[in-house]
Amino acid sequence: MCPVKLRGRVAVVTGAGSGIGKVLATRLARDGASVVVADLKNYDVAAAEIAKSANARTLGLQVDVASEDDVARMAAETMKTFGRVDILVNNAAYFAPIELRPFERIDAAEWRKVMEVNTLGVFLCCRACVPHMRSGGYGRIINLASGAAIKGVPLFLHYVASKGAVIAMTRALAREVGKDGITANALAPGFTLSESMLKHAQQLKHGEGSKASRAIARDEHPEDLVGAVSFLASEDAAFITGQTLVVDGGSAMV
Numbered sequence: 001m002c003p004v005k006l007r008g009r010v011a012v013v014t015g016a017g018s019g020i021g022k023v024l025a026t027r028l029a030r031d032g033a034s035v036v037v038a039d040l041k042n043y044d045v046a047a048a049e050i051a052k053s054a055n056a057r058t059l060g061l062q063v064d065v066a067s068e069d070d071v072a073r074m075a076a077e078t079m080k081t082f083g084r085v086d087i088l089v090n091n092a093a094y095f096a097p098i099e100l101r102p103f104e105r106i107d108a109a110e111w112r113k114v115m116e117v118n119t120l121g122v123f124l125c126c127r128a129c130v131p132h133m134r135s136g137g138y139g140r141i142i143n144l145a146s147g148a149a150i151k152g153v154p155l156f157l158h159y160v161a162s163k164g165a166v167i168a169m170t171r172a173l174a175r176e177v178g179k180d181g182i183t184a185n186a187l188a189p190g191f192t193l194s195e196s197m198l199k200h201a202q203q204l205k206h207g208e209g210s211k212a213s214r215a216i217a218r219d220e221h222p223e224d225l226v227g228a229v230s231f232l233a234s235e236d237a238a239f240i241t242g243q244t245l246v247v248d249g250g251s252a253m254v
């Protein structure tokens with residue numbers, strides 16, 4: 001890790017109050033970025049913890065990524081506090097609360113909820129942040145997808161569809177923002193032992209098979225994802241866009 005790699009950069013990480021998002025936000029802060037921790041809950045505690053552990057500037061904001069007003073406020077508060085937006089990590093998702101079930105038993109209300117957070121939320125955050133990336137002359141968008149959309153994992157069809165949409169959206173967005181020097185890439189983790197997954201017996205059982213399917217047959221932890229995000233957010237990744245980087249120990253090979 002290079003402590004000055006992202007010095008002067010400002011990163012917005014959604015869903016950074018806990019889980020994978022918090023770990024990614026911590027790494028970007030350790031790389032030198034100022035970090036906005038946007039979440040429905042735990043945003044202030046996480047922001048304080050990240051500031052302390054990384055000796056970085058942070059801002060905790062209560063944000064529902066599916067709310068246009070909240071997302072507009074998130075961009076405005078970021079600009080007011082830090083004066084720029086360089087990196088957006090769209091990590092927030094309706095994921096842990098999902099009960100696994102055959103597709104015939106998914107109701108339309110839950111389908112809409114998953115799509116609102118996981119796809120509309122990504123769109124709204126990109127729409128709010130890209131103008132500031134353009135004016136600041138630097139832009140890195142990193143969207144959390146999932147290996148489940150590549151492999152076709154059963155029992156959460158709405159979630160898998162939403163993550164497939166994230167991959168497609170990332171590609172099309174990359175083409176729209178490339179002329180401004182902004183990159184958009186998707187990061188697809190495999191089944192990862194995040195805080196919420198460790199508490200979710202049904203998901204843990206469902207993910208048991210993942211380990212054996214990997215070339216590197218061990219559990220995946222949030223820390224396994226930080227190197228990819230740090231790289232994609234950096235100057236070094238300026239010519240990489242529209243891609244899906246799978247970080248899963250070699251389960252899905254694309």
Ligand SMILES: NC(=O)c1ccc[n+]([C@@H]2O[C@H](COP(=O)([O-])OP(=O)(O)OC[C@H]3O[C@@H](n4cnc5c(N)ncnc54)[C@H](O)[C@@H]3O)[C@@H](O)[C@H]2O)c1
Nearest residue numbers: 015018019020040064065092093096144146191192194196
């Ligand atoms: N854990 C895994 O196995 C795994 C695998 C592949 C992809 N992913 C993806 O990685 C990301 C993080 O996963 P995780 O395991 O930490 O998930 P998680 O469900 O534990 O955490 C998601 C975070 O997003 C926040 N959030 C939820 N809805 C929100 C909203 N509407 N607005 C703002 N914040 C909101 C939650 O409060 C939480 O802090 C998600 O995009 C997930 O889909 C996870």
